[in-house]
Amino acid sequence: MTESIMNHMATVWLIGAIVLFLWILFRTFRPGVREEMKHNSQIPFAVKDETDGIA
Numbered sequence: 001m002t003e004s005i006m007n008h009m010a011t012v013w014l015i016g017a018i019v020l021f022l023w024i025l026f027r028t029f030r031p032g033v034r035e036e037m038k039h040n041s042q043i044p045f046a047v048k049d050e051t052d053g054i055a
Contacts, residue, residue, distance in 0.1 A: 028037065
């Protein structure tokens with residue numbers, strides 16, 4: 001009985017992980033979000049500080 005429950009939980013977890021992965025792919029790569037992603041990818045390079053990057 002315990003083994004069948006564990007197999008069922010593993011199957012449910014796998015299906016959930018696949019659905020989550022597909023949802024992330026959809027949200028990231030849909031055409032209408034290209035400009036937003038391009039802007040977000042440039043955020044780390046837009047920060048300027050007084051030392052100009054010198055440690």
